[in-house]
Amino acid sequence: MMPQHGLWTMAAAAFFLLSAFDAGSARADALSMNALREVLNVRPQGDAQVGAALFAATGCAGCHGEAGISANPEWPILAGQRSPYLYKMLLDYRAGRMQGQGAGMMAAVTANLNEQQISDLAEWLSRQTRPMLIRHTGREPAVLKGDRSRLIPPCEACHGANGQGWDLQPTLAGQHRAYLVSVLNRFKSGERNNDINAGMAQIARKLNEQEISALADYYGK
Ligand code: HEC
Numbered sequence: 001m002m003p004q005h006g007l008w009t010m011a012a013a014a015f016f017l018l019s020a021f022d023a024g025s026a027r028a029d030a031l032s033m034n035a036l037r038e039v040l041n042v043r044p045q046g047d048a049q050v051g052a053a054l055f056a057a058t059g060c061a062g063c064h065g066e067a068g069i070s071a072n073p074e075w076p077i078l079a080g081q082r083s084p085y086l087y088k089m090l091l092d093y094r095a096g097r098m099q100g101q102g103a104g105m106m107a108a109v110t111a112n113l114n115e116q117q118i119s120d121l122a123e124w125l126s127r128q129t130r131p132m133l134i135r136h137t138g139r140e141p142a143v144l145k146g147d148r149s150r151l152i153p154p155c156e157a158c159h160g161a162n163g164q165g166w167d168l169q170p171t172l173a174g175q176h177r178a179y180l181v182s183v184l185n186r187f188k189s190g191e192r193n194n195d196i197n198a199g200m201a202q203i204a205r206k207l208n209e210q211e212i213s214a215l216a217d218y219y220g221k
Pocket residue numbers: 055058059060061062063064074075076077078086089090098099100102103105106109110121170
């Protein structure tokens with residue numbers, strides 16, 4: 001896995017360089033990447049045991065399931081998700097950097113959590129077992145490997161060869177199909193705009209409806 005990670009990092013860095021040009025100067029904001037690094041640098045060490053208790057006590061389990069596997073297909077599965085990504089998302093909800101109806105619920109439940117508690121929750125969730133489903137049916141969507149003519153990098157450059165993710169690039173494998181469709185459409189419309197340098201939004205904007213559907217079939221369940 002390690003050598004591949006180096007490759008993904010290079011691919012991701014190259015893409016972000018490209019996207020800076022693509023987006024014009026208004027969005028070329030390396031500082032937000034640095035700000036995120038800073039936030040992660042001072043992240044308190046998460047305690048998974050405390051996180052488990054918090055997950056039950058603060059009502060997360062009511063929506064996301066006892067072990068982070070939500071029954072409602074509109075509510076994301078959290079089990080086995082990358083801990084730095086979970087930490088970032090929870091901070092984004094708390095700070096109002098996520099928009100939309102579901103985000104409002106999440107803003108409310110995170111409002112009174114501190115960094116330590118958020119880190120505890122992220123740590124515990126990342127250690128829960130996730131059914132990592134990718135059905136290699138031989139009908140992988142072509143765009144999975146990227147599309148040079150539209151400057152779309154391969155999904156797996158960042159999300160891993162099996163959709164398992166890495167650090168800040170979320171695990172996609174085994175996520176609810178409906179949630180994947182919803183989130184890709186929201187990146188596309190700009191409703192979701194908490195991603196660094198609008199990296200995901202710029203990709204999603206180039207995907208058509210059929211591609212979004214095929215990608216969700218591939219990664220989702
Ligand atoms: C009332 C239902 C509800 C409760 C309670 C709730 N969530 Fe959520 N959660 C949601 C919904 C809906 C979304 C998707 C929001 C969106 O679309 O932006 C979400 C999204 C998330 C995400 C983002 C996942 C991703 O893949 O992007 C995380 C992390 C999360 N919730 C963690 C928690 C934690 C931790 C708690 C408890 C402190 C909690 N949630 C409580 C409904 C809930």
